[in-house]
Amino acid sequence: MKPASNIPSIADYVLIERIGAGSYGEVWRARGVTGRERAVKVVYRGSFESERPYQREFDGIRRFESVSRGHPHLVAVFHVGRLEGDAGFYYVMELADPVSARAADSGDATSERYRPRTLREDLDARRFLGASELLSLGAGLAEALKHLHDHGLIHRDVKPSNIIVVDGVPKLADIGLVAEAGESRSFVGTEGFVPPEGPGSVQGDVYSLGKVLFEAMTGRDRTEFPELPADFGSRPDHASLLELNEVILRACDRDPARRHGSMEEVLAELRLLQGGHSLRRFRQVERRLIRFRRFGALVGLVAVLAMGAWWLARIDVTRQRTNFEIAERLRRQAESADQRAREQLHATSVALARASRLTVSAGRLGTAMEAIRQGVAVRPSRELADELIGILAGDDLRPSRRITNLPSLRAGAFNPAMTEMALPGNGTVLVRSVDEGTVRLTLKCREASAPFIAWGPDGRWLLARHDSGRVRVWDAASGAVAFDADRVGFLPSVGARRIVLPFQSERRIEVWDPFLARRVASLPLTFDFDYSAISPDDRFLAINPIGVPVFRVLDLSDGSVNGEFPLESSTASLAWSSDGQWLAVGSDDNAVYLWSRQRDGLRLRLTGHQNYVHTVGFLPGDRILASSCWDGTTRLWEVPTGREVLRLGVSGHLALGTRGPRLAVQSYHSTELDVFDVVQSSVVKLFSLPSTNRLISPFDVSFSPDGTKLAVAAWDGAHVLDSSTGVHLRSLPERFARSTTFLSSGESLLVSGHTGCRIWPLNGGDTADPLVLAPGHGWNVASVSAAGDVFALARGEEVWWWKRDGPKQVLRQWPQQFQRVALSPDGRCLAASGRLELGFAVWDLQTGTQPAWAPPSSALGAEVMFSPDGRLFLVGDSERYVAYSTKDGAIRWRIPRFDTAVLHGLGTFTSNGRYFACALSRTVVGLHDAATGERLATLEHPDPQQVLALAFSPDGSRLAVASPTHQVRLWDLKRLGAEVRAMGLPWGLDSVR
Amino acid sequence: MHDDADWLPTRRSLLSRLRAWDDRESWNAFYEAYGRLLFRYAVKAGLNASEAEDVVQDTIVSVAKELPEFRYDPERGSFKGWLHQIVRRRVVDHLRRRPRERPQEILDVPGLQEADSRDDWESLWNAEWAQHLTTRAIERVKTQVSARQFQIFSLAVLQDQPGAVVCRTLGVNPAMVYLARHRVGRLFRREVDRLRREEER
Known part of the structure; x- marks a missing residue:
């Protein structure tokens, strides 16, 4: 750079002050002979390293000279000349307006000096420009650049400080950088204005202009x-600015191909905006047309239509195109909406099926099935299949029929078979057929008043008590009077072979035999009671003592208390199960109590009713307990879990058929009787064990x-x-048993558990002695090879194994506490696991070492097992099952598990090894293809019970x-x-063969 | 079209290029990436603008000198810590050089009169560093999404404007705001994580 003191001499101009300097030279304010001030740029040859760039610069300005004066928004170059002694060249051009006093008022001495007014100065002073100003600025610059481009020149350095204002008109300056299109230059431009791909192209100038407009529009830095x-x-002109923003975003796209193709396009858009049109709307139409064109067939159609339009010379082709575009868009929208709707319908069906089957409303399974049908119509899927499985596993009540025109049953009663009802008449009891409505018997009472009526559990005996205490008992088959009694208290109880008559005032109860029509016992009573029920075997009487918060069972042979349990409240109703094992009590604390007479006095409190429970009863088979309540509902509960199975929205006289799972409800004061059939699951059978304690079991x-x-x-x-x-066949007194294995075609059972490990013969009768397989106790799971010749057992940190008749051998892997062992089917390998975090161990029993295929024992694993063909080794933990090949140790598949805070449920294979079942979560079982691990079905029982163990039947x-x-x-x-x-x-x- | 991911150099590639001392473009890139951070740190530490600019220059010179010594050795500290060490030394140099009669200026910077204590320097650096990461992540995200989407994101997330306001300001529908919020937001978090991994390790 030349020092400022060296003032060059320019013909016809007096240089006043240097106003700028750059790498190539200086710019001076100069006064011409006419007195008009101009800017003179001086370029020294010495600034260039070689002749070639200097020459290029010179050629550039000479080309620009003629072009520059052709456009009002380009700084006009008036003259190009050479310096004395060919030290360089200079050119004379328009001088920018001085920065106004306001803008330049920075208070220091420089304000006295001239400073060119540029867009930069303007922006520094005003931050940003208004929309109309921006549009005219943009259009002006775009025109100027288009003019340059049209002459094959590229500006390369469009930025606010290069846009000077001459007589109030913004003009592109610093043409020193102007180069021919495509000409390569070393200069890199100004960061942020230069496009990512570098300057030197039309698209580069488009990008720079976009950035200039961005700064001018937002007042923010281009970076x-x-x-x-x-x-x-x-901002008040927000709408217009938003339109300009569209132009800027496109111009500044990082991908040059997506910018405006030419400055003319930029100009066209800006002009459009200047004319008050919306570019955004225009773009939208444009985009639609592009999409539209992609549809070849429709393009053809449009062509035909366009022809027609032309032919008719009336139809607006563009509008037709747009119409067709809209139609096409609508069709596609409709299609995708249809697809979405179908998927939604499917998802809804699954959700509805699930929700329905998980509720307890009667008829839910029907609703759920309907949802499944709907879902299947859309798309048969495994989700639907899984829901259907859940539905099929549940019970339901199916409305069977409705019997109308019944007299109110307010004081009447159904016989247990629900074929007849006994109704109080005028001085009579009428026995009427439920179905036909015909009166079979008219039994004469001892008084005219309406009596309390009760049937015995087998429907043989019918009892009527009047308020006076007079009682009459009939044989319901013949209508013959069995016996009469007087001054009987509240309330008598009718059994199959015994009838209990309370005499509260006399502090005694009488037990009658209706067959013999005589009193068989008179028992003292030290407390009052109101409700009572005779046990099915006629040996006990369940009663609720008044004023004492207990429930008692009396022995009818001597009146002694046979059992009692505390109640929170008093009894409103009670019932025995048909096997006499369970007692159900409806209470006025809104609960139903379920009491096992055998299982350690297991007592469940079933809650859910909102009022006191006036009727309870067991359905045939004792699997389901029904309760009817003043809250207007009748609920069904599963025995012995106490889970609410179903709910009916009616309450009233509750009758439970003894000949089939049937239940009838007649609302109070209603003349209609609704009969329901209980639909029990056809795919799941429930077996209860005779276990009497409440610990979690079986394993x-x-x-x-x-x-x-x-x-x-x-x-x-x-x-x-x-x-x-x-049906329960045998109990083997092996306490805390952990595993059972059938041996030798099922003739004996190997039971391993805390008290021992013994083989129990199953065919020799109950007296045959077991064979002690391993001495001592504390044994966990046992495993036997397929041929039954190798045994393995786990106990603490030891794993025992031996061949039949061979010596016992002990393996250890401290500190693991082994709980499970698994022998490979050929008896060659042994795997053992225990606590999850301590991993597992695998041994080759011939070498005593870990086989090569075995996965690293550092892997977590609480379950280990071999597939029946011995080809797979499975490791299960709380998060997954992993199947390893026993050939090369490769992982064959994984089955993820979820919600398994407590890990239980060993997986199991079918005997042919084709399928594998395991607990996917605490309560859900998955069935899988054992070769791929792919899930085939999910078994989710409506009763969310924890899965403890699984086994396929031999035929799968x-x-x-x-x-x-x-x-x-x-x-x-x-x-x-x-x-x-x-x-x-x-x-x-x-099916498995 | 060039590869967007390479547009802004990562620290790793940058530093290895910087080892070639005369690669001016790389030094420019380094300045671009860290200049602002160093400048802001110096200003917050109590220097004026020109002093801060000096600190930036000095720091870059120091980085150039020490760079051959610096290895990616997690045991010896992170790049972040290393850079802080260098810039702090330069700032302290400047503070020491100051005439005694100008302590007022330092005191005017809240919290920094105590800047001798290691924790204050650290927390200042950490704050500026966080800002630096955010800025850098934004720069990188900008190159990965359309400008239109970024505009929505910057209003809705960076400026935390309500969705309805963004819709009105940009004339877009709520779905687009949602999309930009989530897509760009995800990229942004990814970039911050990536920068963290790279520069704080």
């Missing part, structure tokens, strides 16, 4: 592009090789059940699921598959 100031939305369940027997390992010992009826047609309430649920997979397939839903399990 902050595209951020808008916070007050942008509240293991297994089928006998022929599939007829089911063995379970429970706290109170091992039990053997008939697998089709659930049934799956036993042990749950902690001493129950085993038996899923009939064959039937389930048939039902699922019948609904047109996928079912991936073939």
Whole structure:
């Protein structure tokens, strides 16, 4: 750079002051001979390293000279000349207006000096420009640049400080950088204005102009592009600015191909805005047309239409295009909306099915099935199949019929078979057929007043008591009077072979035999009671003593208290189960109490009713308890879990059929009787174990090789059940049993548990002695090889294994406390696991070392098992099952598990190894393809019981699921598959041969 | 079209390029990336603008000198800590050089009269560093999304304007605001995480 003191001499101009300097030279304010001030740029040859760029610069300005005067928004170059001695060249051009005093008022000495007014100065002073100013600025600059471009020149350095204001008109300056299009230059431009791909192209100038307009519009630095100031939305010309923003965003796209193709396009858009049109709307139409053009067929159609339009010379082609575009868009929208709607319908169906089956409203299964049907119509899916499985596993009440024109049953009663009802007449009791409405018997009472009527549990005896205390008992079959009694208190109780008459005032109760028509016992009574019920075996009487918060069972042979449990409130109703094992009490604290006479006095308090429960009763089979309440509902509860199964929105006289699962409800004062059939699940059977304690159990369940027997390992010992009826066959007194394994074709059962590990013969009768397999106690799970010749057992940190008749060997892996062992089917390998975080161990029993295929034992694993063909080794923890190949250790599949805070439920394979079942969560069982791990079905029982153990029947047609309430649920997979397939839903399990 | 991801150099690539001492463009990039951070730190530490500018220059020179010594060694501290060490030394130099009669200026900077204590320097640096990460992440995100989307994002998230206001300001529908908020927001978080991983390790 030349020093300022060296004032060059320019012909006809007096240089006044240097106003700028750059790498190539200086700019001076100069006065010409006419007195007009001009700017003179002086370029020294010495500033260039070589001749070539200097020459290029010179050529550039000479080309520009002629172009510059052709446009009002380009700084006019008046003259180009050479310096003395060819030291360089200079050119004379328009001088920018001086910065106004206001803008330059910075208070220091420089304000006296000339400063060129540039857009930069303006922006520094005003922050940003208004919309109309911006549009004219943009259009002006775009025109100027277009003019340059049209002459094959590129500006390369459009920025606010290069836009000077001459006589109030913004003009592009610093043409020193102007170059021919495509000419390569080393200069990199000004950061932020230069496009990412570098300067030197039309698109580069478009980008720079966009940035200039961005700064001018927002007052922000170009590096902050595209951020808008916070007050942008509240500027008065916001709408126009938003339109300009469109131009800027496009001009400043990082991808040059997406910018305006030419300055002419920029100009066209700005002009459009200047004319008050909306670019945004225009763009929208443009976009639509582009989309529209993609549709070849429709383009053809439009062409035809365009022809027609032309032919008719009336129709506006553009409008037609737009119309067709709109129609096409609507069609596509409709299609996608249809698709979305279908998916939504499907999802809704799944959700509805799920919601319906999880409620307890009667008829829910019908609703759920309807939802499934709807979903299937959209798309048969596994989700729907899973919901259907859940539905099929649940019970429901199906309205069977409605009997009308009944007299009010306010004081009447159904016989237990619900075929007849006894109604109080005028001095009579009428026995009327429920179905036909005919009166079979007219029984003459001892008084005219309407009596209290009660049937015995088998429908044989009918009792009527008048308020005076007079009682008459009839044989309901013949209508013959059995016996009469007087001064009987409230209320008598009718059993199958005994009738109990209370005489509260005399502090005694009498027990009558209706067959003999005589009193068999008179028992002292030290307390009052109102409700009572005779046990099914006629040996006990359940009563609620008045004023004492207990419930008592009296022995009818001597009047002694046989049992009692505390109640929070007094009794409103009570009932015995048909086996006499359960007592249900409806209480006026809105609860139903379920009391087991055997299981350690298990007592459940069933809550949900909103008023006092006036009627309770067991359905046939004692599996379901019904309760009717003043809250207007009748609820069904599962025994023994106490889970509410169903809810009916009616309440009243409740009758429970003894010949089938049937329930009838007649609302009070109503003349209609609704009869419901209880639909019990056809795919799940529930077996209860005779266990009497309340600890969680059983831990293991297994089928006998022929599939007829089911063995379970429970706290109170091992039990053997008939697998089709659930009838209890044997109890083996092996306390705290942990595993059961059938041996030698089911002739004996290996039970391993806390008290020992023994083989129990099953065919030799109850007296046959067991064979002690391992001495001592504290044993956990046992495992036997497929051939039955290798045994393994876990106890603490030891794993015992031995071949039949061979010496016992002990393996240890401290500090693991082993709980489970698994022998490979060939008996060659042994795996053991215990506490989750301590991992598992695998041994090759021939070498005593870990086999090469075994996964690292550092992996977590609480469950280990081999597939029946020995090809897979499974490790399960609370989050997943992983199947490893026993050939190369490769991971074959993973099954994720969820919601498994407590890990239970060993997985199980079908005997042919094709399917694998495991608990996916605490309560849900998944059925999988054992080769791929793919889930085929999900078994979710309506009763969310924890899954403790699983076992496939040998033919794979049934799956036993042990749950902690001493129950085993038996899923009939064959039937389930048939039902699922019948609904047109996928079912991936073939029957197992 | 060039690769957007390479547009802003990552610290790693930048530093390895800086080792070639004469790569001016890389130094420019370094200045672009860290200049603002260093300047703001110096100003907050009590220097005036020209002193702060000096600090930036001095720091970059120091970085150039010490760079060959710096290795990616997690044991020896992060790049963040290393850069702080350098810039703090430069700031302290400037503060020491000041005539005694000008302590008032330092006192005027809240919280920094005590800047001798290590914690204050650290917390100042951490605050500026966080700002730096945000700025850098924004710069990078800008190159990855359309300007239109970024505009929505900057109003809705960076300026925290209510959705309805953004819709009105930009003439867009709520779905677009939602989309920009989430898509750009996700990228933004990803970038911050990435920068953290790179520069704080």
